[in-house]
Amino acid sequence: MAEIRIKGVAKDFGTFTALHDVDLTIADREFMVLLGASGCGKTTLLRIIAGLETATKGEVWIGDRRVDQLPPRERGIAMVFQNYAVFPHLTVFENIAFGLRMKRMPQAEVTRRVTRTAELMHIEQLLKRYSGQLSGGQRQRVAVARALAMEPEVILMDEPLSNLDALLRLEMRAELKGVLAGSNTTTIYVTHDQVEAMSLADRISVMNGGKIVQAAGPVEVYRNPAARFVGSFIGNPPMNFLSASPAGAGQWQVGGQVFAGPEAPAAEFAIRPEDLHPSDTGLPAEVRVVEPLGPHTLVTATVAGQPFRAVIDSTLVPRPGDVLHLAPMADRIRWFNPETQKAL
Amino acid sequence: MPRALPYLLLLPATLFLVVFFLYPFVNVAWDSVTRGGEMTLANYQRMASHWKFPTAFWNTLLLAGIVVPIQLAMALTMASIVTKLQKGRSTLLYIFAIPLGISDLAAGLIWLAIFEQSGFLNSMLYGLGVIERPILFLSYQNTWVILLAIVLAEVWRATAIMMVILVAGMGLIPKEYGEAAEVFGASRWQRFTRVTLPMLKPSLQTALILRVILAFEVFAVVVALGGTQFPVLMSETYQWQFTMQDRGVAAAYAMVILGISVAFTLVILRLLHVPKEARI
Structure with a gap:
């Protein structure tokens, strides 16, 4: 069970308030997209859930554990970064195995998991290569495989497709949806791309000015915007x-x-x-x-x-x-x- | 003409190097293998058979072997701290870099002023009543104190040069790599050994080569603190050239220093080599 509950989370950077008392519950195995323009606080919220940023106040719960005081590695999460963060000094195999090695998993299990996730992401022929020998799309696949290999309760994705070209983005979007639907993880996915949000999400949280304006299913958000902002932000052309x-x-x-x-x-x-x-x-x-x-x-x-x-x-x-x-x-x-x- | 232009522009610097570096270098090399105008290895034999040579050779290696690892560890620690600072980063860098602005002889003299018989250390210990009369720290009877003083002076003097290079290198590592390692379960120490260090290899290479070569050339600090009690290759080169007035043996010493510098440089290049495809 990995239900995520965010209770009254706020974040100040000096005098700037990035998040105002955010409350949000994400159901177990739900695919939640945080959608908003740049600077709306969506990435800050994701990083607080990941533990890479500390909230000024509020609580973060994953399952029945309060995690906001725990370091990232004790939260049972995996993450896909916007710039992939595929380690250049390690082969694709070792990149995917990184988290498993940190857990001191036996070699046989490491090999099994790396091979399985590499096959899932169609990169099994790249396992011996270094990141410098990969295209952007391939690096993206490695980053996703590295997260999936952890078999985490929660996967956090920070604009994972924004550095890919349009055609590749379309392809990866469909593939991500398929792969994540087949895993048992709760996913939080940050994007500024409303089409991506609509096509992937079980629910979308539309954010603006450090607040969640509406959290609902894609069709609901589209048809019944809770606020003028949602109507003007979602839909091309807008409302x-x-x-x-x-x-x-x-x-x-x-x-x-x-x-x-x-x-x-x-x-x-x-x-x-x-x-x-x-x-x-x-x-x-x-x-x-x-x-x-x-x-x-x-x-x-x-x-x-x-x-x-x-x-x-x-x-x-x-x-x-x-x-x-x-x-x-x-x-x-x-x-x-x-x-x-x-x-x- | 445009094709020749770059070469033309490089010509003054090239000439300068040829006249003031290559020419004397060839001369020294030549001096080391000739005696009275004849090709011979006599200079090397004379150097190697002198009783001070093994001591000078091993002292130099011992000093480098102690000083460089200490400096590496300290420079890595200092660079990690400086890199993490939000504020006051450049101020701290400048403070750390102050000893770099002092000549090595002056540095030696500063530490001599601390350790000599009427120095600060003795005055302080005497003043505190720890000792009844000043102790002769830097005597031939306790070479290890001389070694310790030299190590201290060298560490104090030249750690910042490594740190500056490493700070620049750490600045080139995108912070997402550290965050990814953190999320995927690496502890602080594991992030340092598994992510920072491997990605810092090119800078480590530069810093180590620079520092190791300087360590083999150590001279003024040793002379100021140890006089002739603690012979090293460079001080022996000086002795043969100016005291013994034997150019040939001095040249042979110079070639030995060159030899070990080149050898260690090659070893460092090999050990810290990063294949092209595995670079950032």
């Missing part, structure tokens, strides 16, 4: 936001149209670009730029003077200057409190 003025009880006027919304003193209207379809009565959007992407066309427009994007069927070919009427799908409309930025 559209339009100001709304009250038009009677639970009625809001947006871009000349009236929509049923929440009963609140103020609200902001939000809709994802793909949740719009052309109609005769929708929001009037003045087209600025048209970008055909193959299956769909991305239209950048303005609605009542506010920027607005729509993803429409590519059979429709609007021109800049045209006015498109875009009707939002009623069940996909979201409302936010303009003060607190939280979902209504």
Whole structure:
């Protein structure tokens, strides 16, 4: 059992607060992604769980052990670093075996585990090489194999794919998902790439300004952002936001149209670009730029003077200057409190 | 012309080295194998058969054998500490490097001022009432005290040069390697022996070669503290050249020093060799 519980963890670097009282529980064998822009505190949180950084306050529990005062090696974790940290003076075999040697595991068991994980990561033919003779992708595989060979309860990954080129990243992403699903580990994975987060995660913790804004499944985070930030950070293109003025009880006027919304003193209207379809009565959007992407066309427009994007069927070919009427799908409309930025 | 330019620019330095280094070097080598204009090994025979030669030879090796390991251990410790410092790093480096700015003779004299009969050590012990009359520390009767004094002076004087090289070398090791080792179960000591030391090999090589060669050339400190009580190869070279006025034997001594320097350099290069594919 390796449930991870983070209780009120905060971290100050001098006068800068990197983490504000973070609470998070990660279930046993769950794949949790910490997602956020650079500087949001996601890597700091990961390093606190790893023991490479000490929290200013708060507790970290792995299973039924409180680990925040323990050194990294007593926490039952393995880690994959952003720059791989594959030791240049050791062969691939010895790199994968490093943690096992530190545990003084018998040679037969070391060989068995190294061979097994190397096969799993398809690097069995590289075992005698040094890191200087490997490509970036191969080094990444060695780093993952080294972590898996420990058969740890928890694997921590710090932007493991960010140094790979786009094609390789896609390939490794699918492979990582497969390999980790087959192991019994709880995974915490840090990334700034929302596509990576969506495709890998059981749950995503979206972080901003040292706080967890929302922790939920990928679809939930996408469909029902708990805060305006989540909607604007996740999705490419991001969610559209339009100001709304009250038009009677639970009625809001947006871009000349009236929509049923929440009963609140103020609200902001939000809709994802793909949740719009052309109609005769929708929001009037003045087209600025048209970008055909193959299956769909991305239209950048303005609605009542506010920027607005729509993803429409590519059979429709609007021109800049045209006015498109875009009707939002009623069940996909979201409302936010303009003060607190939280979902209504 | 552009192709010749680099060579042209290197010419002054090359000339300088040829005139002031290569030419005298060839001269000395030649002096060592000739006597009265004839090729002979007589100089080497005379050197080796003199009763002081084995003592000077083994003293030099013994001194290097004691001083260099102590300095290596101290320099590694100091470099590790300096590297970990958040603040005051350069201040500490400068303080550590002060003895480097003092000539070896001056360093010898400083330690002589401590150990001689009317020196600081005797005054202090006498003042504290530990001893009744000053002790003659640096006499021929206790060579080991002379050796100890020389070792102390050498360690004090020349450890910083190794440390500076090692600090630079440690700065080149990305800290993720240490963190990876930490996460994968290495203790502090294991991180040092399994990660830092192997990755520090190129710097260790430079530091050791430099220090070992300097150790074989040890002279002023030894003369200041031991006079003729503690002969080493360099002081014997000096004796033969200036006291005995025998250029040939002095040249032979110089060649022996060169010989062991080259030999040890090769050994260090071999022992600390890092294959190209295993470099950072």
